[in-house]
Amino acid sequence: MQTAVDELTTKARAAKKAAREVARLSGQVKDRALLNIADSLKSRQEEVLQANEKDYEAGRRDGLSEALLDRLLLTPDRLEGVAADVRNVVTLPDPVGEVLDMRTMPNGLQVGRRRVPLGVIGAIYESRPNVTVDISVLCLKSGNAILLRGGKESVHSNTILAGLIKEAISDAGMPSDAVQIIESTDRALVGRMLKAKEYIDLIIPRGGQELIRRVAEEASMPAITGGVGVCHTYVDSSAAVDMAVDIVFNAKVQRPSVCNAMDTMIVHSAIAPKYLPRIAERFVEADVEMRCDPRALSVIGPMNGVRAVPATEEDWSTEYLSLTAGVRVVDSFDEALDHIERYGSGHSDAIVTEDYAAAMRFLNEVDSSAVFVNASTRFNDGAEFGLGAEVAISTDKYHARGPMGLRELTSYKWTVIGGGHIRQ
Amino acid sequence: MQTAVDELTTKARAAKKAAREVARLSGQVKDRALLNIADSLKSRQEEVLQANEKDYEAGRRDGLSEALLDRLLLTPDRLEGVAADVRNVVTLPDPVGEVLDMRTMPNGLQVGRRRVPLGVIGAIYESRPNVTVDISVLCLKSGNAILLRGGKESVHSNTILAGLIKEAISDAGMPSDAVQIIESTDRALVGRMLKAKEYIDLIIPRGGQELIRRVAEEASMPAITGGVGVCHTYVDSSAAVDMAVDIVFNAKVQRPSVCNAMDTMIVHSAIAPKYLPRIAERFVEADVEMRCDPRALSVIGPMNGVRAVPATEEDWSTEYLSLTAGVRVVDSFDEALDHIERYGSGHSDAIVTEDYAAAMRFLNEVDSSAVFVNASTRFNDGAEFGLGAEVAISTDKYHARGPMGLRELTSYKWTVIGGGHIRQ
Numbered sequence: 001m002q003t004a005v006d007e008l009t010t011k012a013r014a015a016k017k018a019a020r021e022v023a024r025l026s027g028q029v030k031d032r033a034l035l036n037i038a039d040s041l042k043s044r045q046e047e048v049l050q051a052n053e054k055d056y057e058a059g060r061r062d063g064l065s066e067a068l069l070d071r072l073l074l075t076p077d078r079l080e081g082v083a084a085d086v087r088n089v090v091t092l093p094d095p096v097g098e099v100l101d102m103r104t105m106p107n108g109l110q111v112g113r114r115r116v117p118l119g120v121i122g123a124i125y126e127s128r129p130n131v132t133v134d135i136s137v138l139c140l141k142s143g144n145a146i147l148l149r150g151g152k153e154s155v156h157s158n159t160i161l162a163g164l165i166k167e168a169i170s171d172a173g174m175p176s177d178a179v180q181i182i183e184s185t186d187r188a189l190v191g192r193m194l195k196a197k198e199y200i201d202l203i204i205p206r207g208g209q210e211l212i213r214r215v216a217e218e219a220s221m222p223a224i225t226g227g228v229g230v231c232h233t234y235v236d237s238s239a240a241v242d243m244a245v246d247i248v249f250n251a252k253v254q255r256p257s258v259c260n261a262m263d264t265m266i267v268h269s270a271i272a273p274k275y276l277p278r279i280a281e282r283f284v285e286a287d288v289e290m291r292c293d294p295r296a297l298s299v300i301g302p303m304n305g306v307r308a309v310p311a312t313e314e315d316w317s318t319e320y321l322s323l324t325a326g327v328r329v330v331d332s333f334d335e336a337l338d339h340i341e342r343y344g345s346g347h348s349d350a351i352v353t354e355d356y357a358a359a360m361r362f363l364n365e366v367d368s369s370a371v372f373v374n375a376s377t378r379f380n381d382g383a384e385f386g387l388g389a390e391v392a393i394s395t396d397k398y399h400a401r402g403p404m405g406l407r408e409l410t411s412y413k414w415t416v417i418g419g420g421h422i423r424q
Numbered sequence: 425m426q427t428a429v430d431e432l433t434t435k436a437r438a439a440k441k442a443a444r445e446v447a448r449l450s451g452q453v454k455d456r457a458l459l460n461i462a463d464s465l466k467s468r469q470e471e472v473l474q475a476n477e478k479d480y481e482a483g484r485r486d487g488l489s490e491a492l493l494d495r496l497l498l499t500p501d502r503l504e505g506v507a508a509d510v511r512n513v514v515t516l517p518d519p520v521g522e523v524l525d526m527r528t529m530p531n532g533l534q535v536g537r538r539r540v541p542l543g544v545i546g547a548i549y550e551s552r553p554n555v556t557v558d559i560s561v562l563c564l565k566s567g568n569a570i571l572l573r574g575g576k577e578s579v580h581s582n583t584i585l586a587g588l589i590k591e592a593i594s595d596a597g598m599p600s601d602a603v604q605i606i607e608s609t610d611r612a613l614v615g616r617m618l619k620a621k622e623y624i625d626l627i628i629p630r631g632g633q634e635l636i637r638r639v640a641e642e643a644s645m646p647a648i649t650g651g652v653g654v655c656h657t658y659v660d661s662s663a664a665v666d667m668a669v670d671i672v673f674n675a676k677v678q679r680p681s682v683c684n685a686m687d688t689m690i691v692h693s694a695i696a697p698k699y700l701p702r703i704a705e706r707f708v709e710a711d712v713e714m715r716c717d718p719r720a721l722s723v724i725g726p727m728n729g730v731r732a733v734p735a736t737e738e739d740w741s742t743e744y745l746s747l748t749a750g751v752r753v754v755d756s757f758d759e760a761l762d763h764i765e766r767y768g769s770g771h772s773d774a775i776v777t778e779d780y781a782a783a784m785r786f787l788n789e790v791d792s793s794a795v796f797v798n799a800s801t802r803f804n805d806g807a808e809f810g811l812g813a814e815v816a817i818s819t820d821k822y823h824a825r826g827p828m829g830l831r832e833l834t835s836y837k838w839t840v841i842g843g844g845h846i847r848q
Contacts, residue, residue, distance in 0.1 A: 020765075024788060103810060109799060111809050116791070118821050201821060222646070222822040243844040250846035341444075363839050364448060367540070375533060375842025384847070385535050385838065386527060397542050397625060397835035398646040399823040411821035414809065415787050418799025420667040422674035423808070 004184035008192055011180040012147055012199035015120045018177035019145035023117045027094035029173050030141055036168035037137065038086040041079050044164055049074060051160040052129065059153050071127045072154055082130050085389065089137050092388040095406045096143040110417040115410045117143030119201035122193055124149045124215065126207035129157035135204065136165050136179055138391050142409040145178040147200060149193060151207075152185040159183055194218040202409075204392055209319075224404065226369075226394040229259040229347030230319050231377045234336045234362070235275055236353035237268040243374060244271075244352040245278050250376040251350065253286040257321050259393060260348045260380040264316060264326035266336045272299045272329050280306045288323045291315045295329040316343040333358055340366055346395045348377035369395055369402035428608035432616055435604040436571055436623035439544045442601035443569035447541045451518035453597050454565055460592035461561060462510040465503050468588055473498060475584040476553065483577050495551045496578055506554045509813065513561050516812040519830045520567040534841040539834045541567030543625035546617060548573045548639065550631035553581035559628065560589050560603055562815050566833040569602040571624060573617060575631075576609040583607055618642040626833075628816055633743075648828065650793075650818040653683040653771030654743050655801045658760045658786070659699055660777035661692040667798060668695075668776040669702050674800040675774065677710040681745050683817060684772045684804040688740060688750035690760045696723050696753050704730045712747045715739040719753040740767040757782055764790055770819045772801035793819055793826035 041048070052074040059069050095115055102112030121139045123146060125131045132148060139146040150158035162181035170176040182189060194203065194215060203223040205215040216225045233251055235244045251262035267275060276299045283290065284305040291311035292300065300308045308327075315326045316339070330336045340349050350372035351362040359373045370380040380402060382390025387405030394400055400408035446454075465472070476498040483493050519539055526536030545563045547570060549555045556572060563570040574582035586605035594600040606613060618627065618639060627647040629639040640649045657675055659668045675686035691699060700723045707714065708729040715735035716724065724732045732751075739750045740763070754760045764773050774796035775786040783797045794804040804826060806814025811829030818824050824832035 020791075023791070105808070105810060109803060109808075114787075116821075217644075220641075222820075240844075246844060246846055254847055359841075363538075363841075367444075367447070368837065370838035370840055372840040373842060375840055375845040376847050378847040379533060379840060379842075379845065380838070384529070384533075386529060396646075397540075401835055402838045411825055413792065414794035414804070414826045416794055416796040416799055416803060417783075417787075418797060418803075420664075420670060421799040421803065422670055423678055423800050423802040 004186040004189050005192055007184050008182060008189055008196065011182060012120070012196055014177040015145040015147050015180045016199045018175040019117070019119045021175050022140065022145055022178045023096070023143045025143065025174060027096075030094065030143070031090045033169035033172035033174045034086055034090045034137055034141060036172050037133065037165055038083040038090075040164045040168045041083040041086070041133070045076060045079055048079060048157065048160055048164070049076070051156040054156040055129070055154050062153070064153065068127055068153070072129065072157075074129060074157060078130070082133050085134060086137050089141050089389055092141065092406060094141065095410050100412055107421060108419065109421050112415050113412045114415050115407075115412050118409060118411050120145045120147060120199055121409065122147045122149070122196075122200040122203045124190060124193065124203065124205050124207070124211065126151040126211065127153050129154045129161060131206055132158045132161040132181070133165065135206070135391055136162075138389060138406060139409060140169065140174070140178060142406045144409055146180065147193075148179070148181040149190065150181070155183065155185055190214070191218065195220050197221040206392065222399065224392045224394050225396050226392050227259050228319055228345055228395070229393075230263045230317055230343060230345045231260060231348040232264050232266055232340050232344060233262050233350045233352065233377065234266045234340070235268060235271060236333065236351055236355060236358050237270040238355040238358065239271055239275070239352040240354055241271070241275050241278060244275055245282055247350065247352050247374065247376050248279055249282050249286070251378055252283075252288060252325050253323065254376070254378055256323050259319070260377050261321070262325065262350075262377050263318065263320050264328060264343070266328050266330055266339055267296065268333075268336070269295070269329050269331050272296070276300050276327070277303065280308065283307075283325075286323060288325055290325055290327045292327040293329060296327040299329070319345070333361065337365060340368075344368065347393070348372070348380040350375060350377050369393065428610040428613050429616060431608050432606060432613060432620065435606060436544070436620055438601040439569040439571050439604045440623045442599040443541070443543045445599050446564065446569055446602045447520070447567045449567065449598060451520075454518065454567070455514045457593040457596035457598045458510055458514045458561055458565060460596050461557065461589050462507040462514075464588045464592045465507040465510070465557070469500060469503055472503060472581070472584055472588070473500070475580040478580040479553070479578050486577070488577065492551055492577070496553065496581075498553060498581060502554070506557050509558060510561050513565050513813055516565070516830060518565065519834050524836055531845060532843065533845050536839050537836045538839050539831075539836050542833060542835050544569045544571060544623055545833065546571045546573070546620075546624040546627045548614060548617065548627065548629050548631070548635065550575040550635065551577050553578045553585060555630055556582045556585040556605070557589065559630070559815055560586070562813060562830060563833060564593065564598070564602060566830045568833060570604065571617075572603070572605040573614065574605070579607065579609055614638070615642065619644050621645040630816065646823065648816045648818050649820050650771075650816050651683050652743055652769055652819070653817075654687045654741055654767060654769045655684060655772045656688050656690055656764050656768060657686050657774045657776065657801065658690045658764070659692060659695060660757065660775055660779060660782050661694040662779040662782065663695055663699070663776040664778055665695070665699050665702060668699055669706055671774065671776055671798065671800050672703055673706050673710070675802055676707075676712060676749050677747065678800070678802055680747050683743070684801050685745070686749065686801050687742065687744050688752060688763075688767070690752050690754055690763055691720065692757075692760070693719070693753050693755050696720070700724050700751070701727065704732065707731075707749075710747060712749055714749055714751045716751040717753060720751040723753070743769070757785065761789060764792075768792065771817070772796070772804040774799060774801050793817065
């Protein structure tokens with residue numbers, strides 16, 4: 001452990017020092033650094049793929065599941081996708097230096113707020129090695145240094161990618177110390193990292209619920225809580241049935257493994273007889289299993305190929321991440337809201353309705369990172385909301401909420417320009 | 425302890441429930457509630473003063489210092505001042521419901537961000553009973569519920585003030601549960617409150633360094649760190665000497681007991697022979713003691729009435745809160761910046777200069793909540809910056825930095841308006 005702690009302290013300190021420099025770099029230098037990274041991902045592709053093969057083979061020997069092995073795998077195509085994402089970030093405006101507001105006070109003092117980087121961002125992530133690049137690039141563009149701690153299973157890939165990034169940015173005039181990767185795979189190190197408030201200004205966990213819970217509980221510095229979403233779609237009594245079927249199907253089926261996929265559909269009893277058989281039929285084509293409350297079950301009844309089973313209390317607070325959906329029938333708008341309030345995680349919730357008052361109430365009263373009228377919850381995403389890219393989707397209310405892009409990786413400072421002003 | 429915990433849980437739960445309602449109230453209702461509070465402070469003045477007298481007498485029996493007794497004391501004048509502050513908050517715009525940005529995406533989806541309250545704000549504060557009113561009013565105006573935990577020494581005053589507020593807001597149609605005050609003076613309760621993440625969305629500590637440190641270390645929810653400032657004024661080689669004397673004198677002397685008062689002045693060696701004797705002479709009139717490095721000491725030399733003594737290493741990181749100032753001579757701008765970086769607390773730092781490049785570098789490179797050119801650090805204040813009022817000055821970078829007013833007590837949510845949109 002001593003060596004691992006030494007590594008953490010040495011690298012965290014170096015990142016902190018580099019952060020001061022990165023904060024002052026021009027957008028031009030930062031963009032040049034990012035383009036160098038994209039170029040290197042191509043020119044050094046062979047090295048990266050070889051390192052990744054080591055991880056892949058080790059993972060296979062260790063009996064990782066096919067799903068995990070797939071998340072671990074890099075291919076020429078996937079690397080090209082990563083490079084394309086980097087080039088996309090280059091096209092985004094530099095958030096640093098933006099003047100948020102500036103005014104001249106009655107006494108002539110010019111008071112403004114100017115956007116500045118947060119400092120050092122710590123990232124703790126699991127198997128996907130592309131996170132090494134994605135998160136580094138967003139942190140660097142927003143003027144931050146980064147301390148990376150990837151999963152043990154992708155250590156070779158992460159190490160070579162971090163090395164490649166360090167060289168690429170250094171060639172552009174950015175200090176290579178701005179990117180630090182912890183190579184020790186000692187598990188106790190995560191605990192130490194979460195206490196290194198002196199060096200790390202924000203922690204971003206990217207991984208499963210267990211990791212996110214641990215970070216939320218242990219981190220002494222601010223941490224992003226997110227990535228876990230029990231998401232609802234409420235089909236109001238006034239909903240257009242065709243639209244409701246399309247939206248719910250999309251929210252559940254288009255990519256069931258992600259946090260903004262729908263988990264539970266709540267259906268008003270007045271529309272249930274028309275709507276439920278239609279969505280049940282549609283779900284057959286994607287083999288979705290429905291976990292139904294007794295009323296939903298009786299409305300759906302036995303149908304050819306339909307998978308409908310009774311729900312348990314636990315179902316209502318489950319994030320399925322699979323082709324499973326809770327189904328609940330309610331008698332009122334308020335009952336639907338109460339369900340969302342009680343079981344939801346404040347991530348993404350939608351209403352399908354043709355009723356103006358219901359739409360407005362839903363927007364006003366549901367307290368989630370994103371609330372939708374007549375649209376799929378799958379749109380809660382940095383790119384879809386125009387942020388260009390995201391490091392995470394936050395379900396916290398403090399600092400930033402929902403998709404976190406470049407702007408959300410910054411703070412601000414007050415700048416005050418006087419002419420000999422003193423306070424009376 | 426069991427009863428105290430019960431009280432905490434019951435009141436925190438009630439606050440959480442009320443927060444949902446308060447979040448939806450119109451600005452009109454909230455302003456009416458605030459005006460009722462201001463009126464009650466007048467009409468129920470006698471009751472409040474009687475309760476305060478109990479605290480004052482108990483404090484005197486317990487041997488509280490004159491300074492603490494003065495902080496505890498309410499008078500008709502002081503209550504009128506508190507009521508005036510409440511009326512001032514009424515005049516400020518309602519932050520809730522502000523649309524931060526809204527755009528139509530290429531697919532026609534209308535995506536916006538709307539300002540919403542944080543939820544329940546916990547306040548832990550010491551002797552001043554006016555905090556009960558100040559902080560409640562700012563939290564309610566920004567649509568939040570509040571859980572108050574005042575000091576033992578002001579428990580009678582705080583309890584009657586909280587009761588008065590509950591009645592006043594209830595008369596305006598705001599749920600009285602939106603304001604909760606913990607009456608138990610059990611000290612262990614603070615520790616429990618800091619772990620009540622389930623109910624409290626933000627903790628604001630108002631008190632001495634010990635309280636603030638404890639909150640920073642123990643709180644499981646976001647907490648504002650601030651109120652502690654080791655503040656600098658750097659007198660550049662190019663400074664106008666008269667202006668430098670006025671600004672430094674103001675920053676140190678105008679109100680030495682507050683966090684934005686200057687602690688250390690840093691003086692460029694090229695201007696030290698002209699400037700230091702002038703400020704030393706000026707400090708005589710306010711009886712300021714200077715803790716000097718050897719060069720400053722030798723430049724100042726023995727002068728009539730001047731109090732100049734050698735500084736220790738500890739002085740550079742001391743927040744004096746009194747008529748004491750560190751004095752350091754440096755040979756370069758960079759040396760001054762290094763000193764601020766090393767010993768400062770990122771609160772308020774100023775430069776006095778006539779040099780354009782030095783002014784710009786100071787604004788760019790000093791990483792503090794407020795950076796000043798040719799103005800006194802005393803201006804780092806919500807009212808002076810145009811926020812109208814403040815609950816705290818934050819030295820954190822996450823969420824809000826510097827003075828925190830109504831806007832800083834809010835979050836936002838994404839609102840998405842579609843017409844049957846599904847993701848491809």
